[in-house]
Amino acid sequence: MATQKNENLNRRSALVLSATALMGALYPLVGRTDDGDDDDRRSSSSRSGSSGQQIALATTGIRANVVVVGGGMAGAAAAKYLRLWGGAGLNVTLVEPDDAYTSNIMSNFVLTGARGVSTLRYNWDQLATAYGVVRKKARLQSISVANRQITLSDGSVLPYDRLVVAPGVDFDNAYGLTAQDYDTRTPHAWRAGLQTTLLQQQLAAAVNGDTYVMTIPAAPYRCPPGPYERACVVADYLKTRKGPNCRVLILDENPKIQAEAVNFGRAFGVIHAGVVNYQSGVTGIAIDPVSKVVTYTDKSGVSQTVQARVVNPIPPHRASGSGAGGWMSAAGLNNSADGRWAKVNPLSYESTAVAGVHVIGDAAQCGLPKAGHVGNQEAKICADAIVRLLLGQSPDGAPVANSACYSPITATTASWLTAVYQYDPATQSMKVAANGGLTAGAAPTEAASITSGNFKQMGTWFNTLMGDTYA
Numbered sequence: 229m230a231t232q233k234n235e236n237l238n239r240r241s242a243l244v245l246s247a248t249a250l251m252g253a254l255y256p257l258v259g260r261t262d263d264g265d266d267d268d269r270r271s272s273s274s275r276s277g278s279s280g281q282q283i284a285l286a287t288t289g290i291r292a293n294v295v296v297v298g299g300g301m302a303g304a305a306a307a308k309y310l311r312l313w314g315g316a317g318l319n320v321t322l323v324e325p326d327d328a329y330t331s332n333i334m335s336n337f338v339l340t341g342a343r344g345v346s347t348l349r350y351n352w353d354q355l356a357t358a359y360g361v362v363r364k365k366a367r368l369q370s371i372s373v374a375n376r377q378i379t380l381s382d383g384s385v386l387p388y389d390r391l392v393v394a395p396g397v398d399f400d401n402a403y404g405l406t407a408q409d410y411d412t413r414t415p416h417a418w419r420a421g422l423q424t425t426l427l428q429q430q431l432a433a434a435v436n437g438d439t440y441v442m443t444i445p446a447a448p449y450r451c452p453p454g455p456y457e458r459a460c461v462v463a464d465y466l467k468t469r470k471g472p473n474c475r476v477l478i479l480d481e482n483p484k485i486q487a488e489a490v491n492f493g494r495a496f497g498v499i500h501a502g503v504v505n506y507q508s509g510v511t512g513i514a515i516d517p518v519s520k521v522v523t524y525t526d527k528s529g530v531s532q533t534v535q536a537r538v539v540n541p542i543p544p545h546r547a548s549g550s551g552a553g554g555w556m557s558a559a560g561l562n563n564s565a566d567g568r569w570a571k572v573n574p575l576s577y578e579s580t581a582v583a584g585v586h587v588i589g590d591a592a593q594c595g596l597p598k599a600g601h602v603g604n605q606e607a608k609i610c611a612d613a614i615v616r617l618l619l620g621q622s623p624d625g626a627p628v629a630n631s632a633c634y635s636p637i638t639a640t641t642a643s644w645l646t647a648v649y650q651y652d653p654a655t656q657s658m659k660v661a662a663n664g665g666l667t668a669g670a671a672p673t674e675a676a677s678i679t680s681g682n683f684k685q686m687g688t689w690f691n692t693l694m695g696d697t698y699a
């Protein structure tokens with residue numbers, strides 16, 4: 229029991245440490261020692277990391293099967309930490325259909341040619357070799373809640389003691405556009421991949437005087453500062469590479485800028501003045517995918533028409549599989565008021581509707597923003613809770629998570645946004661904390677200014693986050 233207590237403490241410190249580490253130096257996960265006292269089991273639980281260090285899995289005595297669905301920011305981290313903290317007897321299978329994961333984070337740089345999309349690709353090899361995660365290349369098709377098993381696209385059936393679902397988001401057909409339009413003519417590129425390359429090519433073909441129109445859906449959406457960041461990066465690219473008469477029109481369905489309002493306000497009004505036209509409270513957006521004519525009603529109720537060269541709609545999104553006939557809906561997981569998200573208990577990320585199923589990342593609703601850094605944090609809280617539950621204990625009653633987002637404003641400068649979140653028992657949700665506790669009205673903190681120093685730190689933060697998730 230003393231060993232178990234220490235293990236819980238170690239996991240708790242790891243949550244806090246890794247949250248801190250993601251803002252700066254790399255937390256040395258490899259080489260973390262096992263405080264168990266069984267030498268034989270310890271050696272059989274040691275695995276070799278890519279750099280040759282021994283990675284010691286915890287000694288817990290757990291014998292169970294956990295299946296993780298989705299190998300993105302949340303799912304990959306959950307699979308890794310379940311093995312690390314649950315030990316060799318906790319079988320973890322990661323179900324993911326793709327050959328590689330393409331990071332959305334930093335993908336705005338692909339649009340300007342500053343990064344190749346291949347530099348954003350990650351795979352699950354290290355999770356398999358260093359942590360013993362079993363990879364299953366398939367897509368989840370259905371969940372049998374009663375039998376605690378899932379059926380995959382290759383026809384196989386996997387039983388689970390606990391299921392972790394991290395499938396990200398699906399996008400609505402909106403503004404008169406279809407999924408085929410997004411893929412071929414008017415890319416949203418809000419899931420990095422072929423659409424990102426298409427949008428990059430469309431921007432590369434633009435000439436001085438062209439207009440780029442982007443839309444922002446009503447919150448909640450993936451990465452609150454992301455659309456404003458994209459507008460800045462594109463504006464900087466168009467004015468420096470294509471000419472001073474290019475324009476970026478932002479049609480925001482929200483009443484105001486959703487994150488880093490001071491720095492983005494300065495970016496739109498000063499740094500990119502005359503190029504960016506930010507319109508909030510827009511309604512009735514309609515886009516012709518062929519002519520690229522965009523119509524909308526501005527916040528004073530006046531109908532407007534714009535001829536765009538490039539149209540980049542970011543459509544409303546929802547938890548993947550939560551649409552009509554989707555696997556998440558069939559399992560009854562999408563129980564938010566609007567049916568778009570999976571409500572979870574933030575102490576364990578267990579669905580509030582379906583026992584034994586945990587939902588993490590962008591698909592979940594628990595008071596945290598939809599962001600990759602947050603998905604990594606949710607994964608750790610969830611993994612810790614599952615290990616405790618499998619040991620017959622209760623989840624930690626006071627989880628803490630942090631989040632950081634760096635937002636490039638030009639090709640060499642950036643802003644950032646950060647927050648620490650704590651569990652609020654009164655509302656049973658995660659709330660922004662300040663001065664070491666829950667404080668009414670506390671809000672995320674944004675950078676005091678837009679600097680090249682922030683831009684340099686952004687690379688360290690990104691590499692650390694991705695290393696913590698995939699290596």
Ligand SMILES: Cc1cc2nc3c(=O)[nH]c(=O)nc-3n(C[C@H](O)[C@H](O)[C@H](O)COP(=O)(O)OP(=O)(O)OC[C@H]3O[C@@H](n4cnc5c(N)ncnc54)[C@H](O)[C@@H]3O)c2cc1C
Nearest residue numbers: 298300301302332367368395396451589590598599600601
């Ligand atoms: C342009 C842009 C910039 C961003 N910048 C930042 C940033 O600076 N900081 C930040 O923190 N966040 C940022 N984000 C947000 C971040 O990318 C997402 O919040 C994050 O990827 C969500 O992680 P996830 O694991 O929930 O989903 P995803 O990362 O989308 O992963 C979901 C995975 O599930 C798999 N999957 C889906 N359905 C199934 C199924 N049925 N069966 C099996 N597998 C399935 C998919 O193939 C995918 O690999 C940005 C997003 C964008 C678009």
